[in-house]
Each structure stands twice: as C-alpha cells, then as structure tokens.
Amino acid sequence: MPFSHDAARRERAIFRITLVGSVCNLLLTVFKFVAGIAGHSAAMLADAVHSLTDLVSDFIVLVMVHIAGLPQDCNHEYGHGKFESLATVAIGLLLMAAGLGIGWQGTVAVWQYAHGQALSTPEPVALWAALVSIAVKEALYWYTIAGGRRYRSHAVEANAWHHRSDALSSVGTALGVGGALLLGPAWAVLDPLAALVVCIFIVRAAIALMIPAFNELLDRSLPEAEEQFIRQTILAEPGVSDPHHLRTRSIGPYCAIEVHLRMEGSTTIDEAHRAVSRIEARLRLHFGPTTIINTHIEPVKHPEAAVQVD
Numbered sequence: 001m002p003f004s005h006d007a008a009r010r011e012r013a014i015f016r017i018t019l020v021g022s023v024c025n026l027l028l029t030v031f032k033f034v035a036g037i038a039g040h041s042a043a044m045l046a047d048a049v050h051s052l053t054d055l056v057s058d059f060i061v062l063v064m065v066h067i068a069g070l071p072q073d074c075n076h077e078y079g080h081g082k083f084e085s086l087a088t089v090a091i092g093l094l095l096m097a098a099g100l101g102i103g104w105q106g107t108v109a110v111w112q113y114a115h116g117q118a119l120s121t122p123e124p125v126a127l128w129a130a131l132v133s134i135a136v137k138e139a140l141y142w143y144t145i146a147g148g149r150r151y152r153s154h155a156v157e158a159n160a161w162h163h164r165s166d167a168l169s170s171v172g173t174a175l176g177v178g179g180a181l182l183l184g185p186a187w188a189v190l191d192p193l194a195a196l197v198v199c200i201f202i203v204r205a206a207i208a209l210m211i212p213a214f215n216e217l218l219d220r221s222l223p224e225a226e227e228q229f230i231r232q233t234i235l236a237e238p239g240v241s242d243p244h245h246l247r248t249r250s251i252g253p254y255c256a257i258e259v260h261l262r263m264e265g266s267t268t269i270d271e272a273h274r275a276v277s278r279i280e281a282r283l284r285l286h287f288g289p290t291t292i293i294n295t296h297i298e299p300v301k302h303p304e305a306a307v308q309v310d
Contacts, residue, residue, distance in 0.1 A: 088154045127181060145161075245296075
C-alpha cells in the first residue's frame with residue numbers, strides 16, 4: 001500500500017493548514033479575553049474560551065494525523081487511519097463541552113437577571129472583537145474545509161467546523177452585545193441570551209461531526225452508492241462476473257474493500273491477475289491510492305456441468 005510519499009505530502013499539507021489556524025486562534029484568544037474583560041461582556045469571555053478549545057483541537061489534529069500517516073506494522077496491519085476518526089470524536093467532544101459551557105454561563109446570567117440582579121452593560125470593544133472574530137474564523141473555515149476535502153481528512157474537516165462554530169459564537173456575541181449597546185442597560189440580558197442560542201448551534205455541530213466518526217470506529221460499511229460503484233467497476237471488466245461477499249469499511253482517510261468475484265475456470269493465473277489489477281487500479285482512482293483491496297477469485301458456476309446424484 002503506497003503510504004510513504006503520498007502520506008508524507010498529505011501530512012505536510014495538513015500541518016501547514018492547521019498551523020495557520022493555530023496562529024490565528026492564539027491571537028484571537030488573547031484578543032477576545034482582553035476585549036471580554038475590558039468590555040464587561042460575558043458572551044465575549046465565553047467566546048474567548050471557545051477559541052481556546054480551537055487551539056487544543058489544532059494540537060489533536062497535528063498529533064493524530066501524524067499517527068494516521070504511519071505505515072502498516074505488525075500490530076496495525078490495516079494501517080493507522082482510524083486515529084483520524086478518533087481525533088474527530090475528540091474534537092467533537094471538545095466542541096460539545098465548549099458549547100455546553102457557554103450555555104451554562106448564559107443560563108446562570110439569565111437566571112440572575114430574572115431574579116433582579118443587574119447585569120453589566122458591555123462596552124463597544126466587545127462588539128468590535130466579535131466582528132473581527134467573525135471575519136477571521138469564517139475565512140479559516142473555508143480555508144480549512146477545502147484542505148480537509150482535498151486531502152480526505154475527517155479530522156481536518158472537523159477542525160474546520162470548529163472554526164465555523166467559533167464564527168457562529170461570535171455572531172451570537174455580536175448580536176447580544178450590539179443589542180445591549182443599542183437598547184441600553186435594561187437590555188443587557190441580550191448578551192447571555194445570545195450565548196444560549198450559540199450553545200444550541202455548537203452542540204448540534206458537535207453531534208453532526210461525531211456520528212460519522214463513531215460509524216467509522218464501529219466499522220460501518222461504505223454508503224450503498226459507493227458499494228454499487230464497486231460492483232459496477234468489477235462487472236465492467238471483461239470476463240469477470242458475480243461480485244459477492246462484498247465487505248467495506250472506512251479507515252480514517254482511506255477505506256478497505258474485500259470482495260469475491262468469478263472468472264472462467266480456464267482463465268490462466270496471469271490473465272486473472274491482470275484483470276484484477278485493472279479493477280483495483282480503477283477502484284483506487286476513485287477511492288484514493290491508499291485503498292486496501294482484497295479479492296478472491298472463484299470459477300464461474302455452470303449448471304449444465306453439475307453432476308446429478310441419484
């Protein structure tokens with residue numbers, strides 16, 4: 001399986017994409033904490049904590065993608081691709097924890113407001129910080145999601161959604177802070193209410209990320225459309241018929257395919273090998289060069305040749 005060159009190039013590209021995000025996250029985290037404290041904004045401080053979790057997810061991506069790119073060994077004969085699935089789950093859990101933390105802080109603030117406790121009115125610096133965060137994090141989302149799709153990395157795509165969730169968090173913060181500034185101290189509750197709305201979006205995004213990753217870890221088959229493509233690709237090869245016992249699964253950035261197929265009993269080993277090699281080449285062109293393919297060839301069954309036993 002051609003891991004070395006492709007995996008090294010893929011790892012370097014993912015490292016570059018993630019490093020750009022890490023630098024932006026570090027600067028934004030510091031900026032948001034300062035703006036949250038100076039601007040007396042609970043939503044902005046929650047937003048800063050969310051950006052801090054982005055830094056952690058960047059580190060997880062860098063470590064897990066490196067491990068996932070390691071070649072097969074005696075203990076991991078199908079490679080290390082599921083470490084990327086594990087990274088996706090870890091990022092999803094971080095995302096959910098951040099969302100629930102934001103929701104808890106917002107709930108406490110709303111409860112205090114409902115029981116007569118005055119909330120501090122945020123300052124304009126908190127609004128400016130939120131607007132800057134929206135622009136930066138949305139740009140990071142598109143930059144990262146493009147890299148994740150290009151290099152078939154679910155972990156990088158998950159990290160991109162972490163950027164997007166941070167942008168959504170900042171949108172909620174901007175609406176809450178902006179509303180409180182525009183309508184006055186009596187409407188300061190808009191700040192924590194915005195945090196509650198953001199919490200819902202973040203938790204939903206976390207669940208959407210984790211479900212496919214859990215499916216991969218549990219060896220769920222490829223989608224039916226992909227399995228149908230495999231059957232059609234096999235049947236397109238002259239002399240090959242009846243693909244059966246098809247088994248598929250995702251292993252992080254690549255997948256594994258096991259299938260039985262039939263050829264005429266008179267087919268030579270050399271002819272069968274060349275036919276199977278052509279099938280595997282077409283499948284790897286579609287699923288990627290690191291696709292693991294195992295085939296078992298059986299002779300075509302001829303009913304007329306069956307022996308009748310009285």
